[in-house]
Amino acid sequence: MSARHLLTAAAAAPLGIAGLAAPVASHVLAQPVGAYTLTSGRLWSAVAALLGLAGVVIGGLALARSTGRIGTGTGRRGAIAALSAGSACTVIGGLVVAAAEGGPSTGYGIVGGYVDLVVGPIAVVLGGLALVRSRRAA
Structure with a gap:
């Protein structure tokens, strides 16, 4: 694996985590108070x-x-x-x-x-x- 692939993977990891967390966060925010x-x-x-x-x-x-x-x-x-x-x-x-x-x-x-x-x-x-x-x- 080259350094460029490692940098690309490191930059994409937070975006992937945020993409997975977004539906969960919206579900939590939509809960009634x-x-x-x-x-x-x-x-x-x-x-x-x-x-x-x-x-x-x-x-x-x-x-x-x-x-x-x-x-x-x-x-x-x-x-x-x-x-x-x-x-x-x-x-x-x-x-x-x-x-x-x-x-x-x-x-x-x-x-x-x-x-x-x-x-x-x-x-x-x-x-x-x-x-x-x-x-x-x-």
């Missing part, structure tokens, strides 16, 4: 939902602080944190919904994305109200 399988879309939407929920809580506390019901501060830092968390939640939720190629229970996290599109703006509104009230109090 279980209801409890954590896919990347579900993970992103869950992280964004937790971020949005934290923004709602922080925004509510900042709003209560700006009206003088809790603590002695103006609530400005909490308002900015709630605005940031709510904005991030809304953007991530929008990206998840835009990237989803299927409906609920397909593993793309579209339900969580829609939850993010509801929770995020609530955090933004609470943070905005707290920020406006903290400016009035100062």
Whole structure:
């Protein structure tokens, strides 16, 4: 066997392996996703939902602080944190919904994305109200 034949065989071996593996990979990718399988879309939407929920809580506390019901501060830092968390939640939720190629229970996290599109703006509104009230109090 010449060196040229060895090089040709060495170059063709990965292509042959990839050719044999392609039908197996497509079969694995076509498997349905279980209801409890954590896919990347579900993970992103869950992280964004937790971020949005934290923004709602922080925004509510900042709003209560700006009206003088809790603590002695103006609530400005909490308002900015709630605005940031709510904005991030809304953007991530929008990206998840835009990237989803299927409906609920397909593993793309579209339900969580829609939850993010509801929770995020609530955090933004609470943070905005707290920020406006903290400016009035100062």
